[in-house]
Amino acid sequence: MKKIILSLAIVASVLTSCKETKKEKIEVKEAVEVEVNVAELNNVDVAASVLNWKGNKPTGSHNGTVALKSGGLLIEDGKLTQGQFIIDMNTITNLDMKGSEGTEKIVGHLNSADFFDVAVYPLSKFVITKVETVEGKLVVTGNLNIKDVTKSVTIPATLSTENGVSTFKSEAFNINRADFNIKYKSKSFFKDLKDKFVDDLVEISFEVKTK
Template structure:
């Protein structure tokens, strides 16, 4: 298949909860080497594009969004050729408590060094290295995901469609283990005696990226 590059800034979650043991961890592998191609820069509509997040812990869940900073999406003959998405980690928003003081606290904590340390790492990145069509006609997209100072190769489910001159790249919800990326705050994998005060290692992510018309 034709190679794709998609960069995303990937985001956050004060992880709230349900039983982490029941969530399927997304397999991570070593970084995949790939040959980048020239991109048409900044054709993504950042106002219409969003990355969604959800995190869990024993007593509940929080969810929210993160805005795109910039991006490109290249389509030829109805096939995705290249792409580059950048998400602004400083734009983390908590949706389920939006407008409350609690939402502000969650957002500030996610941006702090306990979680994504956005002062040091203002963006995250997902560079797609390969795409395969699955049996149901959807895409299995493999790429190098960078969060903070760690890069791992993962594969996520996605679809791509074009209507009215606008191309939409949309993923199903996929799981990422935050501890793979040095986000270890209140993780049972690293700290003992947390009782019910732990935060789930798994964060749920999905995204919708649209081009300008």
């Protein structure tokens, strides 16, 4: 069975806008190497799966989605053991201003070099490296790749199966975009921004369904 070494990811990092959020960011560590059998993992229903994002700045917030390009969940004896999600950054959408001219402007800015530089980095990835059960809840560690940076993150999640379809769903969690070298109006890189900053913390959640 052919195996390849993947450095990983998801995404979901997405940004722009809102007040300082009260949630703490999740801990970010160095990426871990993991062996994933890609053939076995190609079972994600990308049409039914989604990454949700929310970004903040002092004057408000914006939220939207990003679609998956491919991926898979390996479930053995009813337990999640491995997973891989490839995120198509060209599918970033904005929902809070849907139907207005502002939507196109926000999406264009997110796609630009100020944020995700989608022309250069069209994909983000998340690959599960470890799954634990703590007090009855899943604690999932994985390599998150955004742009040219890959970090290991640990997030709370659930796994359910109904009518043969398994759903892997994360709770909302925050990442710090500065950890992934996204600098636009970030207090981590620029001083004296006053109220012209964009919050470093980006809220992400995702729901991944099998075929």
